Amino acid sequence: MNHGPVLFLGLVTTLVASWTGLVALPHRQLGALQPDVSTNAAGAVVSYPAARSGEAAQGAEVYRSLGCVACHTQQVRPENGGGDIARGWGKRRTVARDHLFDPTVLLGSSRLGPDLANYGERLGTNSFPLVRLYDPSSVATNSTCAPVTFLFEKRPIRSSGPSSEALVLKGTAAPPAGSEVVPTLRARQLAAYLRSLSTTVELPEALLPLVEDANAPK
Amino acid sequence: MNRPAPTPANANPSCCATGLPVLYLLGGSILWLLAGLGLALLASLKQHQPWLLASCEWVTYGRLDAASRTALVHGFFSQMGLGLGLWLLARTGGTKIAAPGLVFIAGLVWNAILTLGVAGILVEGPSGHTSLELPQQLTTVLTVVMTVLCLLGFATFAKRADGPTVPAQWFVLTALFALPVLAITSQVTLSFFPVRGVLQSVIDGWNGQGLLLLWLAPLALASLYFFIPDIGGRPLRSPAFAKLGFWAWLFFASWTGAASLVGGPVPAWMVTVSIAASVLLLIPVAFISLNLHLVAPVSALGRSTALRFAALSAISFTVVGILIALIAPRCAQQVLGLTQFPVAVRELFLFGFVGPALFAGFYAVVPKLAGREFPCRISPVAHLGLTVIGLGIMVLSSGVGGWLQGWALADGKVGFPEVAAHLQIWLKLHTLGLAVFAFGQTPVLANSAWLLVECLLPFGKPALALFTETSTAGAGK
């Protein structure tokens, strides 16, 4: 211990061991992960996950750049490990394959906001996240989600008539008469990304429960 | 924003080679501390005031959070730790820092890169990897700079006088060895050739825990191992335990990377191994605490600011070590993971253990290097007092808030808005604590600035005299 070389050798050994165990071995196991190919109930061959395309992929970049991950996780924990599934945040736990094509994996480490792993499914077909982005409190009262008003353009209604994309806003967030709030490209990209968030496909390593909990809120 | 500390007129000339770069790193780190805390305070406010500055994209909560963490970890903790570490290597080796000019230049580049990087986070957004938030091009330069500085540390160690090594040296060398390994690995796998899928999260966790437990903690422990016996005037209780504690810390801390991924989408064994390592961290914590706590006589606390900071640090070290072990197992993580509770532990670790350990070194080293005492005697007391009060409020509010948040989240019947609403009061308390804490750090800046002015005055008087002479001469004509 009184000699530099012994110390140095010990340092190298310990760190190489840790590097092997938590970097190299995981790379060996997870680096070769492939999408799951199966047949769905309708008989079509599906590959899961599929890479996001177009708007949604660009939206992932917006999501990263705004730092949404600071408040929102994207991981559903198993039913015996927390209330995620009971709360309706997902039907099954998320596994490594769900994130195969995320350019940056944003699992998150804080739940100041709700989990978003399945946000697209929770939104359903009708609701549109754009209003939530502009004024979160209009959708969820007392929401502490920061509005991203800078992704929207507040402009006078054009002579050709109101834009078909203009947000329907109520209360204090509503623009003054004669103006409208329209999403910019980035807002639409972010919304497309949020709608694409879904982990409902069954995987061999993460089966769906056979019956949905009737009490689970949608 | 960082200026080199001047050569003090009355400093021991032999000290200059060691003194300048070290003083530069310490001074720069203080500025980063305040900048980082300012950003953190704004981020903390935005946790419960979402409409604050909402129209400005540069200051979203996510960006502020990442920027403040980067400024604090890479600006304050790393820089001050590195400065102290180099000083400790020179001091314990009875030699001078190798290539002080290069250390100085590397420090300049470090600060320049970090300034750009923090601005980059605010403008472009964080990378998404919590341990490597800086923009890619900048981390490359930063990695090179860090590697150079760590190699210079090894060069300093190689120049040491013959004789047995001491715990402070072991820990500094651990830090200097770990940092390049962590930085290069994360750089390659997360930035240059991003690995696919959740492997990113595993490596991010490994790198993040490594930065805390294998880079900052060893630097802090080196400071404690050196200054507590040095100022307290008593030898370590058990040299054998120092060795055991060192090797056990190195071994277990290096395996804790995936502990926070409980329930996450990574294979179970990675999490299990990291949980076991986190719990087994109790072993080195016990060994090290035993050595540190039973060394300093309580009576010595009264006469040394440095020792008071060291005592706070040693106590926090023991508490945080136990907390890390307690919240690691799955049953605890399933409730407390992903809440504010780990935030409390992290804050206690950084601001309760690492920060005070470094400040202990700061208060002990700076007067030696500057050749004069800190001018204000009240300032360190205020610094310590406000640190303790602010930290207490911060840690308790995050801890209690996180505990309640965790139990509410674990119950699937509680709606999320309700959980978030109940957390509000604790987030507000946390902001209060952080504000007190941040305000508590201003005395050290004021004191340092005052010291700087005092050191500069000897240079200033002749210059002033020269100026007045020439001006009167000019007027006389």
Place this chain on the structure above:
Amino acid sequence: MSADANQSSPSRSSRAGRGSGLIETVVLLGSAALLVWGGLYVGSYSGRFDGSEFSEVPHGQPAKPVAVSADPNAAVLKAGLKGYNASCVACHQADGNGNPSLNIPPLAGSDWVLAEAPNRIVRIVLHGLGGPVKVKDTVWSGGAMNPWLKTADNPAGLTPDEIAATLSYIRNSWGNKASLVLPEQVAAILKETEKRTDPWTADELLKVPLAAGAPAMAALTPEQLKQALKALPADALEALLKDVKK
């Protein structure tokens, strides 16, 4: 002074207080106990260090049972998909359309599959099929299907229950819609054909009565219907007619 303080190893007598050895002993024993715990923990909760094992549940212990399905059909079909993927998909393909280039007939829309009672397809799966067979107006010849019943000679096969589930899946996938195949039906047919070892031929199978009487009408051409009715024994035909009149 500091270096000295750090270096010097104090003699035992200079240590502070009495009983200082006690603390060290306790810490060392505690550490040993923790190490043992750590080894056991890693050993039991690491899922054999398998990269696709995400649950920490100790191996050998069954996973927490999932809720019983309100819709038993879903469970059967799910089990059937597994059987299909294990045994059938290589030839008949994931989309159930077979593989014409290898003379593998389709299952999707096949009148054999969709027959109201599964008497014939169960036999095919149990013992295999040889010779030409007409499926969807095409005669598929040359190919031969292996028997899929799990026996001592054929350990890779399916159990009667698995056959029932797999056939149920086949009869209800890719647009197919027919009754589930019950394990009892498979068991009964297995008992009937106990002595058989050779694969069936299409002609033999066409003589097998469809117990419930009629094949699925919609899936049959009039020609096939005639043929099917001819194949029925006289008493069965009578019963069928009675049924239809009702």
